[in-house]
Amino acid sequence: MSERRGHPAEIRADMAAAVRLEWWNVGWSISIIVAMGLAMGSSQAMKTAWVEDMLGLVPPIAFLIAARFERRPSNARFHYGFDRVNGLGFLIAAVALAAVGLFLLRDAVVALVTAEHVSIGSARLFGHDLWLGWFMLAAQAYATIPPLVIGHMELPLAKRLRDKLLHTDALMNKANWQTGVAGFLGVAGLGMGWWWADSVAAAIISLSIIADGIKALRVATSELVDGVPCALDSSKQSEEAAAVAKALRKRFPGARVLMRETGRYIRAEVVGVSPPRNFDSKTFEIPGLDDRWRLESIAFRL
Amino acid sequence: MKYAPALLLATLAACQDYPRDIGGTLDHIRAERVMRVGLVAGEAETRDRAAITAYLDRVGRAAGARSEIVRGAAEPLLLRLGHGQLDLVIGDMTEDSPWIADAMVIEPIAETMLGKDRILLSPIARNGENRWIILLERAVRDGRPKNGA
Structure with missing residues (x-):
């Protein structure tokens, strides 16, 4: 039975830093969802990126909930405490990551097979007709920066905390900034008249996201069925x-x-x-x- | 750094042609000096004749081309648009028309009410012809009365 109340003293500072970082992550993610929602217009590629940004909220929210539960001591109903809530959050985050990859791949393949030509119109602002693609490019550029920075900051914390949920969130942030780059290249390519640019970039990136998602799913399910303790980024024994x-x-x-x-x-x-x-x-x-x-x-x- | 001004000029020059049409519609129109227009046969032809003529004049001036008009039913004209045999279709559309997903329905140049429903006389372009679409949208907006006018 876990006699611990709260996290061990050795990791409390890192846990506090991780919780702060995840609140920032949620805040930035919401700002990206709003910016992308305003700029997406009728572009299917932008809509896909928007749905992926929504899914990107799953790991940080799962982490914040798990961190709150983990602090609780064992009680009459939960004799072994709440350590495994982190593992449950890890499974949820792994499913979300794999879903982002599959969603991106499906969308890219459908767009390529149907040779989808995306129309992006214009809006009149202060007497000038501006191509809405410029707003989409700005939104996509903005959407790459927070996940790139936050994901980079999460990795050392996840390593020190042996936190696979936080590590999966770092992977989700990697997926989000890569998707943002793909979306940026896609809109920029569309402006060049290359209808296939967006889908090809998205398909390539989706494969690495799916691989990360499947790896995370294997480790998460292994933990839930009492497999041997695994390394942070591998299904092999730590x-x-x-x-x-x-x-x-x-x-x-x-x-x-x-x-x-x-x-x-x-x-x-x-x-x-x-x-x-x-x-x-x-x-x-x-x-x-x-x-x-x-x-x-x-x-x-x- | 000494190449920066040249790079800036090259970028600005490239931006002038940006975005480009996937199927090269506007380039084709400018080269041939003809735009192939499909006019959906129906009430709009007589009801909004002046608006259609004025709109085609504005588009023609901006594109440097004259209109070559064919008349017909909506669906064959829209299919010809999708196959690149027409550059523009003008016709009555409802706000929930199924064609909205298959072609770029632009802001209306005129509208009438049928009970509570709006019928929009809209220019329609082939999807992905973004430079051409911007030109068509600009011509719609230029035809609207200015505020306070």
């Missing part, structure tokens, strides 16, 4: 989990060592031995595990 297993096998030869991950924490179980007297899981030496907070508990079972 080096920290390997270090814990190695130290426990050395200390308890002949015993089975089982491990799973609950949110950002590793829980280990040693099967086949009685809990030794004077064994303190907090001070038990584990070479290779520098951030000790990562190991939530070591349990014993005969």
Whole structure:
């Protein structure tokens, strides 16, 4: 049972920074959704980018909800606390990321197959007829900057916090700025008379987004079915989990060592031995595990 | 830096032709000095004859071309527009016309009411001919009475 109330002291400052960053993320995302909504007109490519920006809100909101739950102590209904809310948010974010990639690919393929020619008209402002494509280009350029900056700032925090939900949000931000660049090139290409430019750029980018989404889905489902703790950006066992297993096998030869991950924490179980007297899981030496907070508990079972 | 003015001039020159038409409609009209117009047969022909003539004059002046008009039913004319056999169709459209998705229906040059519904006499262009569409839109706006006039 988790006896912790709130996050471990070692990660509180980083968690506070991540929560602040995600509030900024939500604020900037809403401003992008408004700007794109005003500029999109009848352009299907802009509408797609707008829907993707809406989906981009899912990971930061999931993170903020998960962070709030994680702080709660265990209670009569939830004996193991709320560490796994982060894992649940991670699954939701992974689904949203994969959905963005699939949505983008579908739209690009349909536009290419039907040879869709997009019309962008003009608006009269102060006596001048301005092509609405200029407003779309400005909105797309604006839409690339916040996700580029925020995603870049999220990565080191996600690494220190072992937060796969935050890492997935960084991937979503990468998807958003890449989609913004594709949209910018698409509108600019359309202005050159290249109807296919937008769709080709979007199709290429969608493949990398889908790959990231599928990888995140594999890790998220692995965590929910008690798979071994995974590295942040891979479905392979993390080096920290390997270090814990190695130290426990050395200390308890002949015993089975089982491990799973609950949110950002590793829980280990040693099967086949009685809990030794004077064994303190907090001070038990584990070479290779520098951030000790990562190991939530070591349990014993005969 | 010494190439900056030349680069700026080249960019400005490129912007003059920007955006371009996907199918090159305006380039074709300017080269041939003819714009192929489909006029949907019906009430609008007589009801809004003056508005149609004035509009085609403005478009013709801006494009440097004369109009070559064919008359017919809406759907065949719109199909010919989609195949690039016409540059412009003018006809009555409703606000929820299914053709809105398949062609660029421009702001109306005249409108009449049928009960609570509006019938819009609209120029219609082929999708993606964005430079041509801007010219057509400008000609609609230039025909509207100025505020306070």
